[in-house]
Amino acid sequence: MPAERTPAALPVAAARRRRLRADRARQLADLLRHQILTGAFPRGVLPLEDVLAADHHASRNTVRQALDLLRGEGLVERQPGVGTVVVGEKYPHGLDRLQGLAEILREHGRVTNEVRNLGPVRAPGPVAHRLGLPDDADVLCVERLRRLNGLPLSLDLSYLPMDVGGELLGCDLENTDVFRLLERLTGGPLGHADITLEAVNADAHAAAVLQAPRGAALLMLERLTHLPCGRPVDLEFIRFRGDRITMSGVLRRSP
Amino acid sequence: MPAERTPAALPVAAARRRRLRADRARQLADLLRHQILTGAFPRGVLPLEDVLAADHHASRNTVRQALDLLRGEGLVERQPGVGTVVVGEKYPHGLDRLQGLAEILREHGRVTNEVRNLGPVRAPGPVAHRLGLPDDADVLCVERLRRLNGLPLSLDLSYLPMDVGGELLGCDLENTDVFRLLERLTGGPLGHADITLEAVNADAHAAAVLQAPRGAALLMLERLTHLPCGRPVDLEFIRFRGDRITMSGVLRRSP
Numbered sequence: 447m448p449a450e451r452t453p454a455a456l457p458v459a460a461a462r463r464r465r466l467r468a469d470r471a472r473q474l475a476d477l478l479r480h481q482i483l484t485g486a487f488p489r490g491v492l493p494l495e496d497v498l499a500a501d502h503h504a505s506r507n508t509v510r511q512a513l514d515l516l517r518g519e520g521l522v523e524r525q526p527g528v529g530t531v532v533v534g535e536k537y538p539h540g541l542d543r544l545q546g547l548a549e550i551l552r553e554h555g556r557v558t559n560e561v562r563n564l565g566p567v568r569a570p571g572p573v574a575h576r577l578g579l580p581d582d583a584d585v586l587c588v589e590r591l592r593r594l595n596g597l598p599l600s601l602d603l604s605y606l607p608m609d610v611g612g613e614l615l616g617c618d619l620e621n622t623d624v625f626r627l628l629e630r631l632t633g634g635p636l637g638h639a640d641i642t643l644e645a646v647n648a649d650a651h652a653a654a655v656l657q658a659p660r661g662a663a664l665l666m667l668e669r670l671t672h673l674p675c676g677r678p679v680d681l682e683f684i685r686f687r688g689d690r691i692t693m694s695g696v697l698r699r700s701p
Numbered sequence: 702m703p704a705e706r707t708p709a710a711l712p713v714a715a716a717r718r719r720r721l722r723a724d725r726a727r728q729l730a731d732l733l734r735h736q737i738l739t740g741a742f743p744r745g746v747l748p749l750e751d752v753l754a755a756d757h758h759a760s761r762n763t764v765r766q767a768l769d770l771l772r773g774e775g776l777v778e779r780q781p782g783v784g785t786v787v788v789g790e791k792y793p794h795g796l797d798r799l800q801g802l803a804e805i806l807r808e809h810g811r812v813t814n815e816v817r818n819l820g821p822v823r824a825p826g827p828v829a830h831r832l833g834l835p836d837d838a839d840v841l842c843v844e845r846l847r848r849l850n851g852l853p854l855s856l857d858l859s860y861l862p863m864d865v866g867g868e869l870l871g872c873d874l875e876n877t878d879v880f881r882l883l884e885r886l887t888g889g890p891l892g893h894a895d896i897t898l899e900a901v902n903a904d905a906h907a908a909a910v911l912q913a914p915r916g917a918a919l920l921m922l923e924r925l926t927h928l929p930c931g932r933p934v935d936l937e938f939i940r941f942r943g944d945r946i947t948m949s950g951v952l953r954r955s956p
Binding site for chain 1: 953
């Protein structure tokens with residue numbers, strides 16, 4: 447290819463090599479991320495760069511760039527004399543069943559909730575509408591900062607109809623999932639929930655509450671939970687720290 | 702409350718008011734976001750600030766701050782003489798069934814794929830392991846930038862065993878979902894997929910490819926798709942632009 451030999455083509459070729467290396471580094475980082483999250487590295491120490499390069503048929507430069515990406519995500523750190531170690535832990539949140547946070551994370555530790563706001567408010571129009579309430583109804587508004595083993599995990603805002611939510615006012619919201627309290631109050635299991643997941647950047651205030659950097663990627667879950675009879679009873683907006691949670695499930699091709 | 706009257710308490714009270722207003726603005730933004738995403742505003746124009754304030758029992762300051770948050774997310778813009786208009790469109794991606802992107806977004810427009818990398822590579826160890834292949838196997842590696850109506854939506858990297866993937870080399874990958882091609886080749890529907898969702902900040906390179914700001918929140922989907930017999934045939938790492946996609950589904954309380 448003669449064009450490669452002209453002086454003008456040299457920067458183009460160099461840019462192409464940089465692009466290819468960036469692609470390969472991202473691809474390698476994706477594989478390592480999965481291994482980190484599934485606990486594939488004994489004692490949380492990653493293999494040496496040479497070993498990673500051989501395992502992945504990659505250059506050492508690519509390995510270094512991939513580790514830089516994972517460091518940027520707060521998943522690993524370089525420790526002198528030890529190597530690259532896993533520092534961030536992400537917790538799995540099932541997409542297969544409707545569960546409360548303490549239930550889901552039972553094996554991982556203790557969930558505690560700091561109640562930041564609690565009390566009746568006049569329902570904003572869309573809240574009344576989605577909960578099937580008259581426009582001028584009051585709803586219970588509960589905002590909680592949820593922690594796992596003391597580390598901030600999510601900021602949850604819930605709206606509940608007063609006949610159901612009012613009963614929560616005397617309950618131990620600091621140590622109990624709202625789902626569990628609702629089931630105690632209604633005497634049976636909840637029904638289903640409509641959920642929507644999005645990735646959003648944290649605004650300055652949400653970042654401060656979650657002790658995350660401003661702009662940090664958050665996994666945002668909107669959830670409308672219904673009683674078995676179909677009545678909607680809990681409208682939630684949950685901001686999970688993206689570096690601390692993953693959502694997993696199984697999808698089938700046939701309905 | 703005498704403490705409120707001491708000079709030292711004044712900044713504390715002011716900080717508390719600011720915090721409460723930030724909380725309320727975020728809460729209002731969450732409600733408006735849902736309405737924007739579900740197309741609740743006729744012609745994509747939001748009501749006037751006064752109307753929003755009355756509907757949501759909020760102050761105009763809170764309304765303004767909420768609109769600022771949505772503007773920061775690229776969902777709305779202020780247009781002189783018109784008001785606040787919806788500019789970002791987010792597309793719904795189902796969490797209830799295993800589907801390809803063109804299938805999912807059929808009603809929203811045309812999906813085209815720019816093939817950035819395509820060819821056999823020696824499988825990195827974890828890829829071979831997850832696809833149930835010997836350690837020294839080759840796999841087909843396909844990287845595509847996927848666009849909806851010309852706008853970048855996701856960057857998808859797939860690894861497929863060569864006996865299946867090799868057949869894709871002659872196919873129209875620019876205009877067809879890999880799922881559809883796989884079903885044509887295998888003569889029947891796919892089986893199930895294990896999925897994991899995360900929110901991550903875009904690294905500089907992925908951001909450039911997706912034409913998103915550096916650090917933009919991405920919804921990252923890892924998906925391992927199986928044939929009905931249980932054989933894994935497609936390992937994917939998909940980075941969706943967080944501002945262009947939502948994932949929706951239904952969860953049930955009983956298994």
